[in-house]
Amino acid sequence: MFAKETYMQRRALLKKKLGSGVLLFLGNDECGLNYEDNTFRYRQDSTFLYYFGLSCAGLSAIIDIDDDKEIIFGDELSIDAIVWMGSQPTLHEKCERVGIKEMMPSAEIASYLHKCVQKGKAIHYLPPYRPEHKLKLMDWLGIPPARQDGSIPFIRAVIAQRSYKSEEEIVEIEKACDVTADMHITAMKVLRPEMYEYEVVAEMNRVAEANNCELSFATIATINGQTLHNHYHGNLVKPGDLFLIDAGAEVEMGYAGDMSSTIPADKKFTQRQREVYEIQNAMHLESVKALRPGIPYMDVYELSARVMVDGMKALGLMKGNAEDAVREGAHALFYPHGLGHMMGLDVHDMENLGELWVGYNGQPKSTQFGRKSQRLAIPLEPGFVHTVEPGIYFIPELIDMWKAEKKFTDFINYDKVETYKDFGGIRNEEDYLITETGARRLGKKIPLTPEEVEALR
Amino acid sequence: MFAKETYMQRRALLKKKLGSGVLLFLGNDECGLNYEDNTFRYRQDSTFLYYFGLSCAGLSAIIDIDDDKEIIFGDELSIDAIVWMGSQPTLHEKCERVGIKEMMPSAEIASYLHKCVQKGKAIHYLPPYRPEHKLKLMDWLGIPPARQDGSIPFIRAVIAQRSYKSEEEIVEIEKACDVTADMHITAMKVLRPEMYEYEVVAEMNRVAEANNCELSFATIATINGQTLHNHYHGNLVKPGDLFLIDAGAEVEMGYAGDMSSTIPADKKFTQRQREVYEIQNAMHLESVKALRPGIPYMDVYELSARVMVDGMKALGLMKGNAEDAVREGAHALFYPHGLGHMMGLDVHDMENLGELWVGYNGQPKSTQFGRKSQRLAIPLEPGFVHTVEPGIYFIPELIDMWKAEKKFTDFINYDKVETYKDFGGIRNEEDYLITETGARRLGKKIPLTPEEVEALR
Known part of the structure; x- marks a missing residue:
């Protein structure tokens, strides 16, 4: 203590x-x-x-x-x-x-x-x-x-x-982030086709425990990254799969780390995987670049969504004006969750006190699918610690539903999207402290670019 | 299912x-x-x-x-x-x-x-x-x-x-026992002085997870085996320590395994450790030999206690008549818990339904310290699955208390006991199925004799 x-x-x-x-x-x-x-x-x-x-x-x-x-x-x-x-x-x-x-x-x-x-x-x-x-x-x-x-x-x-983390709290959070990073790096090194998901989990949790840490939340480690709430670990990893991990350590003092990464089951991403990965990577890097005191985190979320729409347009999966698509919520077909949340003694910090107060300062929330899942909307302030975790997913059930409803046909090329229904999902996630002048990543760096990931495979 | x-x-x-x-x-x-x-x-x-x-x-x-x-x-x-x-x-x-x-x-x-x-x-x-x-x-x-x-x-x-396990249940329990045994064998292989307890736990839990198992209860892995309820894993293991493990796996269907083992931090037991270990081993082996349909498990508990008293007498720690000592409860200074409990879908099977009904068929329990901790007293029947886990401990707080109260001075040589206050504790534990003719150990064998343990160090 x-x-x-x-x-x-x-x-x-x-x-x-x-x-x-x-x-x-x-x-x-x-x-x-x-x-x-x-x-x-x-x-x-x-x-x-x-x-x-x-x-x-x-x-x-x-x-x-x-x-x-x-x-x-x-x-x-x-x-x-x-x-x-x-x-x-x-x-x-x-x-x-x-x-x-x-x-x-x-x-x-x-x-x-x-x-x-x-x-x-x-x-x-x-x-x-x-x-x-x-x-x-x-x-x-x-x-x-x-x-x-x-x-x-x-x-x-x-x-x-x-909401405002002290220096001694940052030290603890950073310890949790260092162990969290090692859990991800370990997974990147050990993952091979023909392993079961739970075998990867065993190696990751071993890293947490060998550092006297608990898990800050139940590990996600899955070949079905498109299923967002997914704690099943019973699948066999096959060549060609994408493997999505969302996991974090909790130190003895109770502070959490929370990172995500996405790894090809093989030594390299396929061309198709890499193209989508590059878009997700751009969303991530542009979001990080935008972090500074005063910027509403909802604006950063929207920036990340626009970057995604631009990328998806280039792949022929979306069309039309990116700003319009994001305003109307068409991006949420592929990016149905938020960009990040506060982190501290809880991995979703203070979630029990109510998102409306923690992330919206009591102001009403959007009810739009996708945007409503953004947990943190208020302007960032020095001392805030939060995650950055944009994602791109191809969720067959959601695609089928929207297509049947003819939703956003001005923005979405459903014919092309159909050919990606077996793709899975991609998310990467880091943890940041807002400083007086910008932001600082907490903990050891995990591989983020496709090259960095492939270097560990 | x-x-x-x-x-x-x-x-x-x-x-x-x-x-x-x-x-x-x-x-x-x-x-x-x-x-x-x-x-x-x-x-x-x-x-x-x-x-x-x-x-x-x-x-x-x-x-x-x-x-x-x-x-x-x-x-x-x-x-x-x-x-x-x-x-x-x-x-x-x-x-x-x-x-x-x-x-x-x-x-x-x-x-x-x-x-x-x-x-x-x-x-x-x-x-x-x-x-x-x-x-x-x-x-x-x-x-x-x-x-x-x-x-x-x-x-x-x-x-x-x-209470009566079917063949298909036995298959599941035995799977849990096999993984449980591997957790113990792994610990025996990896434990070294200068490791932290949590590092050993990390290796054991990795075995459970890599076999798609949960833990059937919170792992005990400690240099303070004399502290019976002890889930702290923050100590550094030192040369000369005894390391006590009580841990088990739970398979996907929910069935549990539960074993204990005690390992010297060094490659060999010291002479003093080995002498007490041999007594605990005799308690265990004599208890297992006695398992058969019809024998009240309370009788087996008392047998194990008498074996202990005889051994402790030979070491000069106890004196007097073994039967009298056990009847009066003097053995409980060193052996304050029971010999075992039912095991199945719960590691202490059906504990939520009440020990009085599960282990005593509604008959009143002894209130004597030690004996009252025996969870299973009724005659064993084919289909019962239960643990066998005698133990010997030197609990400084308990020794001080009894000595101050001059308790059982006819049976306990407190002067000699004083010299063992830094000893720690020893427990070994296996899981048995009562059959028509006797009993069958469930799962892979874990090292039990000092020679078997030392062979893995």
Whole structure:
């Protein structure tokens, strides 16, 4: 964890920002796979980690701004538990390490909150994303799950802090990015036709674990890159396939890396693969060039989409005016997701607090297919960390649907597109920090151009 | 999944066993680590898997014995979801594969159950172990979490089936055991002083993943084997350390393997390590020799404890009559856990249904330290699959506590024990099937004797 001053300053800033009320922080509990004691790896809630630094189950915290109190609710281990779990710092000692002086048994939180309500204090909590949070909010505050919306002032205050990464946070993110890069480089070296996808995953995850990292999200490693939400790893890789990887490491402090790469199963890209890869590469490089404080990330997304349309026109897959095509949303047939998202303690940073607040500052979002998947639209600011990950996909189900609906026939050459339905998908992804003057890539470089990729094959 | 007849027969047997009432099966949902969409690997509830074979989130099922209905409640994917997730069998098709003809939207389960209650039918459900189960039981049946005890007839009927593994189940368990053995053998080959524990874990997990397996539980791989609940992997391995591993693979069908081994960090055990290892080995071999239908597993546990006491007496660590020592519980200073547990779709099979029913047939358990941790006490029967995992540990906190309390001074030579407080712990573990005439080890053999272990170092 960071020095206690870090957490004390973060809490002081939060209190100042909100001014009054009682802030309730729900830590995460263990979650059993198939019975209570066979648990998934433990992951603390990121906002809890940010303000309290303690990564252990069974904790809640209250910042009572009105009474100027900071309390962690939790229970000391019994002597029996110490016999089984070994001696370790007491909860009291752990709290001291993050500058918390007051501790109460977990059983007392409901009555503490009840007294706050009686005194007419406002109770703020963040939107629950785990069923255990919902049970607690119901139990402690009597709010049924359907009405547990979270406090907008609390949400906005947290986002106003967590969006700007400090130097010590950047160090941690960069460690995660370095390991993430090594995972991708390893995959580029080991991938061969006649391997199963899961064999590649095994080599990548080994790199994460051998560096004492967890995965920041479930690895995508697939010959079906056109299927965007795809965690199946059971396919045999065949000559001629494109292999798409989206994977990242999480360091012990909880910070994430997130990169993507696309590799030919063979030693070289085919001519057809390379032509589309070059377009995706141009989208990526042009987007990176545009990164600077003040530019709305939605503008960079649109730039990347225009670069794609120009490239697809040159291949005969699209036609018409690129700007019109992107405004109307025709590009989304091939590029149905966004250009990137915030990254930090969460790989999609603060996604549990709501994309509308994190990426749109509360302004309404487009409902257009493709554009609506852009998670980050606001002007970039120094201290933001985000991904750059344009993609090009040929999704048979989507092509069939749009073609049947005669959608965007002014912009899309469906006859030509039909001949690419077996192509798959391409995505590359890097992580950037916005600086005072521009942007800086975080972590070791992964191969990005076709030449760089082929050099490792 | 198995052939549809397997699931149909299992359900038919369950209906016959219970005779009447409505059985509610809660499938597991996805669980988000740090926001809703960043999920842990998906794991279906094992009882749901056993009777319905479908490993996907968002499902519930009802067997209405009174009306002779079998219904799966769930929702078909939207066209949007198919675009993102690729084309796949419909839920309707999946249900057909497991012999289920009736499907209803998930939103209708509450009203279906309500009608059953109105008609005076008994609703049976199993004890919830995930918070999402608790929310559903509250929402659908109005039962608050504190009173969601589960139906004993339902629990007993499920145990009466799942305790006896069929031939096709044994095949799956044995696949899991083979991969599990390879994980251990790999660790034995790669472990060297100056490695971090997590580097060994990385090599072991790579073996699981390269065989398309998940982990059946969080790997223990530690130089502090005396700490029984220990998933920390951050220590550097030093010359002279003992390294204790407890790890297992889970195959795609959900069946688990579970083995333990103990390896010297150096190429050979030291004399002191070998002496204790030989005792643990004798406990293991004597236990395996005793396995046969009809013998209460509690008797085998007590046999293993007596073998230990005899060995510890020879080393001067214990004294007195072995039988008396074990009856009174003095052995538990060094052997505080049980000899083994059922294994199948869960690594501790059916633990969510309650140890009292799974391992004790509803009979009261001992409250004695050590003996109370024996999860399986009943007579063994053909078709049972269980682990054999005696252990010997020197737990400084426990030694200090007992010594201060002057506990069992007739049986324990505390002065000598003091000199072993830096020893660590030893456990070896194999998985056995009880046959008509005895028992059969499942999966590839892992090195067990000191000579076998040293041969791989």
